Amino acid sequence: MANKALLKRIECAYLPVKDVTASAAWYERVLGLKLRSPIEPGRGAIMIMDSGQWLFLLPCGEGHPLGFETTGWTEDGSPFEMFPICFETDDIRGMHEALGQAGAWMEETVRDEGSCGLQLNFKDPDGNKFQVWQLPVAAGVPTP
Incomplete structure (x- = not known):
């Protein structure tokens, strides 16, 4: 094959x-x-x-949010509540603002992960955890 x-x-x-x-x-x-x-x-x-x-x-029914814990995502091997889906956006700052206005759980700030782009973890009202990603600054994303 x-x-x-x-x-x-x-x-x-x-x-x-x-x-x-x-x-x-x-x-x-x-x-x-x-x-x-x-x-x-x-x-x-x-x-x-x-x-x-x-x-x-x-x-x-009672809800069973997507998610799992992993020890493969942190440097020290401590448990991390993982996001099963990572979305892409062209406006991560606008998304951060919209999530904040909606009272959604999210990280306090958008993280600049260099070549891995701008990132933000958030949850929907049912507790499903996601990550959203935007192209790295070097690829044309304006700096904050």
Whole structure:
């Protein structure tokens, strides 16, 4: 068999939420995603990102946020609550402001990770933890 990767990209992601309607409204209001079609009772919602990729918000009763702890993310091997998904943005500062106005949990400041770009960790109202990333300063991102 050839050494060609058989996976091309992530087409969509499935997120557990307690209240699909409330979560869809939050993703629309705070993150600017678009609802693909009206929400049917007992069903999920499809949110469309700027790239056209989909996020499915699926009902999950009492809620079970995405996430896990790892010791492979810190220099000292201490446990770290990992984010299973890292998004890309063209406006990380605007996102930081929108998350702050919404009262979302997030890191206090946007981190400049040099060649790894600008980064920010945050959670949605259901406790799903994510990272958002913007191109590094050297690649054309204006400095703060």
